[in-house]
Amino acid sequence: MLFLLLAVSVLGDGVKEDEGCPALRDDQLVRVRLDPEEDVLRRPFHAEFQPFYATTDWESPERFLVGYTVEVGNPLHLSAHPPSPEGCGERSRARDTAAPIASCRRVAVSAGFFDTRTGRCYGHLVSGGRVVQTAEPWRFNAHFGLFRNGSIFVGYVRPEEVREWPFKELVGGVLWLIKDGRSFFDQSIRLECGKTQETGSLREFAEVKSARVILGHDERGQVKIIVVEGKTRKFGATLKDMEILAISQGLVNAVNLDGGGSAALLLNSTLLNLPTDSW
Numbered sequence: 001m002l003f004l005l006l007a008v009s010v011l012g013d014g015v016k017e018d019e020g021c022p023a024l025r026d027d028q029l030v031r032v033r034l035d036p037e038e039d040v041l042r043r044p045f046h047a048e049f050q051p052f053y054a055t056t057d058w059e060s061p062e063r064f065l066v067g068y069t070v071e072v073g074n075p076l077h078l079s080a081h082p083p084s085p086e087g088c089g090e091r092s093r094a095r096d097t098a099a100p101i102a103s104c105r106r107v108a109v110s111a112g113f114f115d116t117r118t119g120r121c122y123g124h125l126v127s128g129g130r131v132v133q134t135a136e137p138w139r140f141n142a143h144f145g146l147f148r149n150g151s152i153f154v155g156y157v158r159p160e161e162v163r164e165w166p167f168k169e170l171v172g173g174v175l176w177l178i179k180d181g182r183s184f185f186d187q188s189i190r191l192e193c194g195k196t197q198e199t200g201s202l203r204e205f206a207e208v209k210s211a212r213v214i215l216g217h218d219e220r221g222q223v224k225i226i227v228v229e230g231k232t233r234k235f236g237a238t239l240k241d242m243e244i245l246a247i248s249q250g251l252v253n254a255v256n257l258d259g260g261g262s263a264a265l266l267l268n269s270t271l272l273n274l275p276t277d278s279w
């Protein structure tokens with residue numbers, strides 16, 4: 001099983017109190033749903049882990065990226081978890097939450113954004129069919145979800161839909177990099193709430209080099225995670241880099257999850273990347 005963790009990362013300095021974001025209109029509630037192919041949903045657990053070294057700009061050798069892809073395949077093997085042991089509101093490091101989960105469930109990666117002052121989780125969170133929390137009605141950010149029948153959901157979703165629809169897992173990111181095989185990056189910067197991250201404007205957040213974690217699926221409905229090493233403003237990937245990597249990996253939908261200081265990827269109990277939060 002693969003576990004997505006909520007909790008994690010400081011991508012910048014503190015922010016002011018929430019003042020809300022403009023809510024999306026009905027015609028702006030972009031979302032996609034894909035029924036994975038039958039044989040994908042029947043596949044036993046298998047996580048294919050692949051380190052990589054890549055560049056999205058051959059002219060700039062300093063732009064080399066070091067990262068990992070984890071192909072999970074069957075989306076039914078994915079689950080989203082609040083920080084442990086106490087849940088949202090506790091400031092626990094992703095790797096600490098992940099360690100016990102990863103030892104029995106094999107692969108764990110940091111996922112949802114949170115308020116770095118209070119530890120409060122941002123966005124909707126559904127874990128194992130249980131609605132852990134719904135976001136404020138004005139806080140629209142791209143979510144990645146699974147329905148109970150294995151169908152994949154990507155996009156913007158209202159709190160009441162989270163409660164009514166048969167989600168099995170649902171976790172929020174910030175910015176939707178690829179939608180239906182095409183770049184959705186600029187549109188998502190216009191649509192999404194910028195207060196779910198603490199780096200600066202959504203444009204700054206997208207353009208800063210940092211450790212990054214994205215979650216997506218290919219056209220058959222196989223799930224893949226891409227993690228790139230980095231330290232905010234020093235080295236790592238911009239979201240444009242992540243979009244290019246995601247397309248090269250065959251992803252047709254991809255959502256940006258929390259990265260930065262404590263982006264964490266664990267295989268069994270071993271931390272694979274180099275989180276920079278406590279250095």
Ligand SMILES: *[C@@H]1O[C@H](CO)[C@@H](O)[C@H](O)[C@H]1NC(C)=O
Nearest residue numbers: 033035147148149150151166
């Ligand atoms: C899976 O569930 C979703 C949400 O209820 C539904 O829209 C979709 O049609 C279902 N897919 C299949 C193959 O039954």
Ligand SMILES: *[C@@H]1O[C@H](CO)[C@@H](O)[C@H](O)[C@H]1NC(C)=O
Nearest residue numbers: 049103104105106267268269
């Ligand atoms: C992780 O643990 C599982 C179950 O114990 C084992 O089968 C697998 O080989 C381990 N993977 C690695 C890369 O150590």
